[in-house]
Amino acid sequence: LYLTNNKPNIMNTSTFTLQSKWVILIPLVVLLSTCLIGRVSALPASFPSIDRRIEIVVTGIVVDQKTSSPIPGVTIKIKNTETVTVTDNDGRYRITVPNEQSVLVFNYIGYDAQEKQIGQQKVINIALTSSQSDLEEVVVVGYGTQKKADVTGSVVRANLDDFRNSPTTNIANLLQGTVPGLNIGQVSRAGATPSIGIRGQNTLGGNQNVLIILDGVQYNGSLTSINPDDIASIDVLKDASATAVYGAQAANGVLLITSRKGANGKTRIDFSTQYAIQSPNVDLKPMGREEYLNNIRYLFYDQAFLAPNYTEPNPAFDLASKVDPSMRDAQGNLLPHDFSWFDEATRRGSVSDNQLSVSGGTDKISYLLSGNLTRNAGFINNDLFKRKGIRANIETKATSWLTIGLQSFGSFVNESGVEPSFGTINSMSPIILPYDQNGNLKINPYNTNVTNPLLSYQADDFDVKNYFFANVYADVKLPLKGLTYKINYGNNYRVELKNISNQYDANLTGEASKENTIYYDYTIDNLLTYTKILGKHNFTGTLLYGAIERENSYTRAYANGFSRITLGYNNLQQGVNRFAISNAYRESLNYQMFRVNYNFDSKYLFTGT
Structure with a gap:
């Protein structure tokens, strides 16, 4: 017995009408069911509706309105949904929409966005207009x-x-x-x-x-x-x-x-501060004790579980015999620990940022002075970044034909501290403790050459970098109309200090070192620019002659074999073995460049360099 040719009720799509013959048959079926099983099963009051919605496939091509050339990479999105596609190299696209009321949104960098309702159209071609504000x-x-x-x-x-x-x-x-x-x-x-x-x-x-x-x-x-x-x-x-x-x-x-740079107007003082927390966007935490032991059971599944299905645990399986000896006590039993190396070596990361600036200017001078204080603590312990900085950008119109300016900053970065290796942390067993009974760090928790990753906490690390930058420039309007001359004199100076000592380095004999790096460069650019407009013709010529000189020096002194390393890198002579290395280089270069730009009525462009 089955139902056929049922049509949806116009008033309620979730119910159906029954043909007259079913009105007679249904009571008979109910009576027959009562006789056979001694009870009546209630028939559903309605049958589920049938979704007759048909999705629409829309295709088309997207071109530039001005040139009629196809535009590849245009994003086409169904409005208020997450359905997106892009045009191919020929500007063609294909997208499936749920109904005729859907709206397509066309987006591409440098062009105005367009929206188009589907309606009864199966082919929609779009001509995008260049964004004038962008141009x-x-x-x-x-x-x-x-x-x-x-x-x-x-x-x-x-x-x-x-x-x-x-x-x-x-x-x-x-x-x-x-x-x-x-x-x-x-x-x-x-x-x-x-x-x-x-x-x-x-x-x-x-x-x-x-x-x-x-x-x-x-x-x-x-x-x-x-x-x-x-x-x-x-x-x-x-x-x-x-x-x-x-x-x-x-x-x-x-x-x-x-x-x-500073802008014309009254002096403006801006201050901002923010604090944010950081954490991995995926779960990086390794297995705990029970997960770790279960993993070992699965590795020896043919012994840990009974054949033939290998689903029932084998009571005779000796789990302790399958783990590393460092995870057993003197009696051969598993150690009871469930230690989280991950929790010991990590924390919630954070970013703290403070900004202060003073800016302003007149028709003759503009200025911007700023200072910043930034601190970023990574989610691994001892991973710390700190920066202090100051900036001064000043520009003045000394005369109607001369403009002089300064762009400068100093930045002081501190990255002291040695964080443990995250890969090693995740490979450590939760059954092993990093500390002994006296609370001291174990050097080799596995009793092998694998060292304790937390030993990095014992390092005395001083890692700072100081950056100085200054560019002095002058713009000169020469007597010939459209001809200007500009000179840049830029300077970069950097000092890096890296001092570190650790009693567990150099095969546990202790090592300390001091490194100094000094870098300096200067740049001189002479720039001559000429601009000429003749009707719809626009010419710009640029002539450059410049020179750069760079020099760098590096020195490192280190020692190992310390009987006492209390003073660390401040007393290298206490080491049995002492070494010193140094190197330096200097390089210079000059360069010339000529460039011409031609523009006719903003339609035809030419650049030669």
């Missing part, structure tokens, strides 16, 4: 600035506004996900600088670092020294034009970082 934006290019609409190379300005309030200690973290083709890696230490790659790897064994240009001057210091709050903009040069301007050192791309 009028001025971006920094090598040794100059241009309107984005006039740029012929691949230059992208990172969107920092959405991330300025995020708790970060490194400006590289602000760039994650802001620029297509810019890859920002991960870090494993507080305050560390992630790897930065532009358009993938360009060399197998050579230098893979991007070139950093800070306020027009090459910067070889660490990005950890730069206060993110002091940055106004970051532009990324991604194509061969970067190499044409900066040479082979820009083969991996260029980051052009511009610091903030």
